[in-house]
Amino acid sequence: MWRWDQGHNAYTQFPNVRRIAEFVASNQFVGVSSAELLIATGLEFKHPAKPDYNPWRQYARALKVMLLVSEEDGLAIPTAVAKVLKNAGAVTSDEYLHFLAEVTTDPSPAFRGYDHRTAPRYPLLFALKYLLAKTASGGTARASRTEIRGAYKSSSLTGAEHDEQGMLDFIALSRNVDANVNVGKTLVGDEKRQINESLSTLSQISYLHKSGETITVSLSNDDCRIVFVEMNAIQPPFLEDPNLELQRRARLFSGGSTHDFFDFPTTIVTDVVESGFVEGTKFEKTHVVIERNRKLREQFFKANPSPTCSLCRLQTRTTYGWADRVLDMHHLLPLAAGTRTDGRTTALEDLVAVCPSCHRAIHRYYGIWLRKYKRKDFNTVEEARAVYDEILTSFSGAIHV
Ligand SMILES: [Zn+2]
Numbered sequence: 001m002w003r004w005d006q007g008h009n010a011y012t013q014f015p016n017v018r019r020i021a022e023f024v025a026s027n028q029f030v031g032v033s034s035a036e037l038l039i040a041t042g043l044e045f046k047h048p049a050k051p052d053y054n055p056w057r058q059y060a061r062a063l064k065v066m067l068l069v070s071e072e073d074g075l076a077i078p079t080a081v082a083k084v085l086k087n088a089g090a091v092t093s094d095e096y097l098h099f100l101a102e103v104t105t106d107p108s109p110a111f112r113g114y115d116h117r118t119a120p121r122y123p124l125l126f127a128l129k130y131l132l133a134k135t136a137s138g139g140t141a142r143a144s145r146t147e148i149r150g151a152y153k154s155s156s157l158t159g160a161e162h163d164e165q166g167m168l169d170f171i172a173l174s175r176n177v178d179a180n181v182n183v184g185k186t187l188v189g190d191e192k193r194q195i196n197e198s199l200s201t202l203s204q205i206s207y208l209h210k211s212g213e214t215i216t217v218s219l220s221n222d223d224c225r226i227v228f229v230e231m232n233a234i235q236p237p238f239l240e241d242p243n244l245e246l247q248r249r250a251r252l253f254s255g256g257s258t259h260d261f262f263d264f265p266t267t268i269v270t271d272v273v274e275s276g277f278v279e280g281t282k283f284e285k286t287h288v289v290i291e292r293n294r295k296l297r298e299q300f301f302k303a304n305p306s307p308t309c310s311l312c313r314l315q316t317r318t319t320y321g322w323a324d325r326v327l328d329m330h331h332l333l334p335l336a337a338g339t340r341t342d343g344r345t346t347a348l349e350d351l352v353a354v355c356p357s358c359h360r361a362i363h364r365y366y367g368i369w370l371r372k373y374k375r376k377d378f379n380t381v382e383e384a385r386a387v388y389d390e391i392l393t394s395f396s397g398a399i400h401v
């Protein structure tokens, strides 16, 4: 069964995953109270109905599906993934989420009933490959969660397929939309909820966008093909002990199995350069993919029909009356962070509109700031926002009214 447990939507949001990683890498989670956790991570770890509930009992599974801990002799043991994630500027949300997709199996060692001999399927990878194949084929670049659930239930594809034939099989499956939707509707209760939650987690990937039931892909057809074939499921043999298996999988992350396929050759590289990014690092690429995310832009400008540049206040609609949407979208989170979801949809409050000149200047400021502190990225959401506020106060140009 496709299992998942995230506790609360906020806990699987990348900036928070990093905070949790920081905590478990140097503290013992077993026995800690939710009050202590709130101070250390900013997250509550409470049972909504039972305030005295033991956070470990309540959230052990969530921490395991995120591959942050295993359990040995009644203690929470941090994984290699937690140790890597705790360092800001070490990994991007795209790298983490794609890796998670490659190593999340059905059956899962995070849950009771795991049997290492069962031939695995890869539910997150399946969902991603379904979306990528559908888009690569020139079909609709989106699928509903019901459709993905049904496709998983009604086919024998595992998600490990990574050649041309595998893509053709996924495309054939995606042509069966109506049948998939019907099968997807038959799922109820826990399984349906867990699948939906894991798909929300996945939608933080920079080129995905979630709106209600629907997940949309904003990548060129060629890039979809590239990502499809480069994503590789971990293969058995798996260890019999589920906790040792969790640790083994996590070690693959720092062991160099994370590939550098987020080059998005056709979509992104020139954009990164043209945007005035100095280095063109993988962090900056993640940031640019989000800002170029077609669906997210569409939703953002629908919610802000007459935006002004957040920095110089230029109203491009009146200044350039003949042109629509001259403004760029700028993402306010750390460069390596994906988009956040509020469970229902990709969050818009992490975005501002800026004119192209100001946008370029903002990224120059980021570059200077990061070099000054010898960093590759901002440590936290708060820090990224504070640097943006510094830019707003340092701006000395004409303010358009
Ligand atoms: Zn401006």
Ligand SMILES: [Zn+2]
Pocket (backbone or CB within 6 Å): 287, 291, 329, 330, 331, 359, 363
């Ligand atoms: Zn930007």
